[in-house]
């Protein structure tokens with residue numbers, strides 16, 4: 001093995017892994033706090049998942065409806081998350097979001113405007129008021145470009161196409177990271193006493209997903225191997241509206257903004273089926289006739305919101321039910337129609353949807369309905385962190401954004417992710433600063449560890465024969481679709497977990513073409529280790545939770561159960577190297593927050609705090 | 610379903626060659642799907658970039674039958690029956706391997722542009738801008754940084770002039786800053802000197818290549834050129850400015 005001195009070494013105070021919204025926001029914070037900051041990303045700068053976000057960013061600015069305030073946003077978030085959210089995180093998120101959004105304007109973001117020139121806000125599922133700051137249907141692009149163009153002038157070093165392999169530790173504390181450059185296949189050691197993960201989710205473990213090749217759960221795998229805990233992994237959000245036709249685009253997202261702007265869902269009989277799928281909890285706040293839904297769309301403030309805008313779990317299950325009941329659309333989805341609105345309006349408000357359907361499906365959405373169906377979209381669960389500092393149980397390791405857990409509970413509201421990124425990205429940055437200020441001594445990088453991690457990935461290149469990693473990915477996706485899908489059952493989950501154990505053995509034996517330079521096959525081998533950890537953690541949590549709550553639906557345990565609210569599922573790697581799941585009892589809700597979450601809307605409206 | 614031949618450039622900075630692959634094409638498939646098939650079935654080490662698969666991230670740029678385009682938005686049914694599809698990396702940038710090329714030059718150009726410099730917020734802590742005043746800026750901000758316009762522009766393809774011109778992408782970015790209602794910086798000198806606006810001879814190839822349909826030439830470059838002319842070559846405007854020195858001049862369309 002090569003001597004450590006011969007491996008390229010780069011030193012930073014903080015290494016941020018990920019250059020999406022959360023990573024860039026964290027890096028801006030640490031740079032501004034005077035820390036030498038490095039950012040690494042699997043892709044080029046500006047290409048992370050965040051760029052794909054469409055609909056908007058939730059913040060109770062109250063620009064469109066003055067009755068909105070952080071308390072209502074907090075209440076919506078808790079209700080959407082079926083009260084399994086970490087209370088403090090949901091409150092901090094709602095309180096910090098407006099200022100984090102306004103700050104983006106100082107950095108050059110250009111949101112759509114209201115008539116008085118303020119940031120415009122749109123309606124979205126589960127949000128009581130128009131709350132999503134947006135730019136047409138390309139809000140994520142605006143966010144990432146703003147952070148990117150501002151960030152590069154704050155002193156951070158961005159290392160593009162540099163892929164993290166494993167964390168380095170010294171006496172239980174973080175000391176750095178082993179990574180490799182895609183371009184050359186060479187290794188690089190980052191010496192850094194604090195690491196912030198902003199690595200996103202693990203949607204690629206499913207076949208039908210809105211996620212890209214980057215979403216292989218690298219943060220989950222690496223964090224678990226370093227001793228951190230994963231929480232709420234059973235809560236995988238299936239977005240109700242992914243494209244279903246043609247097959248090659250299956251899963252690509254159709255923004256909820258379509259429904260926010262008045263899109264309606266119908267089945268093959270032309271029935272607007274969401275009216276028959278309104279859960280009791282939301283009935284008082286949901287329109288019960290087409291006529292009332294129309295009045296809401298026309299701006300009547302007394303009218304209640306259309307049922308198409310119920311939370312994602314509810315809509316996704318309703319579409320599934322129609323398809324299973326033989327009332328699906330031609331290619332096995334539901335119809336989503338916005339063609340009743342003015343064609344120019346549709347093109348202006350939803351330009352990229354118009355484009356996407358026109359070019360990829362040859363459908364003109366201003367004249368024809370779209371076909372949509374559920375697609376794996378988002379990980380509510382993730383790395384367990386302290387709600388204020390974003391630190392994990394591993395000293396020096398932080399997590400923010402989609403890769404962390406806690407804010408969204410059992411189900412995320414649309415638009416609450418982009419705001420999550422900027423709120424908790426900034427907080428993770430501050431958390432890292434505080435940690436470093438109090439850290440005595442400097443943790444060292446140990447040669448033996450580096451070698452071990454290097455061997456773990458070079459084996460894929462060096463072995464004589466082994467399996468094609470792409471075939472193993474396909475099989476993993478099949479298992480997840482079949483056994484850990486949108487509706488789950490104990491027996492299937494158990495079989496799934498068993499199948500994953502078998503697959504793990506195959507993962508250990510995959511082989512890549514022996515060139516290390518820009519080799520996607522090798523990269524897939526490396527990703528697979530993390531994907532399978534994420535998949536297994538998801539299945540274990542799903543099996544443990546014997547109820548249906550939010551995004552987690554068990555056929556054998558219908559409905560929410562009281563016991564389900566007493567704990568969060570937590571997974572960690574035990575000393576034998578196996579994942580172990582347990583129930584972590586929830587702390588009592590802080591009294592003031594409990595009160596707000598259970599208040600009526602009238603009690604909270606207009607109370608700008 | 611039909612069989613299709615792809616001719617893909619394989620190699621790195623030391624050279625390379627075209628290799629033929631055959632792919633079973635299913636209805637609705639785009640070029641990027643076929644590349645994934647090739648990786649799965651024939652060449653697991655074939656390099657190419659992609660992320661969103663929906664024309665939103667600008668990663669998958671390449672030359673498809675000699676024409677710069679996004680491979681994720683190029684449908685297979687746009688080719689003639691039996692036509693061989695040739696894939697190459699973008700020509701204006703140094704190749705890394707196969708279809709991936711080194712686009713870091715663009716990131717360096719971007720860093721050279723002075724950061725956004727906003728005016729103070731209003732006393733109530735808000736920024737106010739009217740929609741009609743930001744429409745044009747929003748057009749430029751649609752840019753997904755696919756760099757296809759940079760790849761097309763003959764000034765950047767020419768090694769001699771390359772270093773003196775920021776390229777259409779960054780002219781559009783400068784225009785978005787210059788026309789931003791909140792920006793207080795005066796960027797016209799920068800547009801002329803550092804970014805070399807004068808080098809563009811308005812061929813409009815960049816505009817044609819832009820998958821976001823941004824009016825790069827007519828809406829960004831020409832207005833910027835006009836402002837440079839007004840500033841540096843128009844004696845009347847020069848006199849006006851002397852008489853009425855102000856902050857940034859208001860934008861003319």
Ligand SMILES: Cc1cc2nc3c(=O)[nH]c(=O)nc-3n(C[C@H](O)[C@H](O)[C@H](O)COP(=O)(O)OP(=O)(O)OC[C@H]3O[C@@H](n4cnc5c(N)ncnc54)[C@H](O)[C@@H]3O)c2cc1C
Nearest residue numbers: 018019020022042049050055056164200401402415417418
């Ligand atoms: C199509 C689509 C539309 C969406 N629309 C909305 C919306 O309208 N509103 C909303 O709130 N949310 C939306 N979401 C969700 C939201 O976009 C994401 O949850 C969010 O952008 C995640 O941001 P992030 O910063 O956590 O991670 P990302 O933006 O995904 O960034 C992850 C980063 O980590 C890096 N990374 C990962 N692993 C490694 C590794 N091993 N080494 C180095 N780097 C690594 C990646 O390269 C990347 O830079 C949408 C999601 C999708 C897919």
Ligand code: SF4
Nearest residue numbers: 762809810812813815
């Ligand atoms: S119009 Fe100007 S920038 Fe665009 S391709 Fe022609 S010369 Fe290049």
Ligand code: SF4
Nearest residue numbers: 752753755756758819
């Ligand atoms: S201006 Fe258009 S062609 Fe140029 S980089 Fe941006 S999106 Fe691509």
Ligand code: FES
Nearest residue numbers: 661662667669681
């Ligand atoms: S993969 Fe994102 S634009 Fe093609």
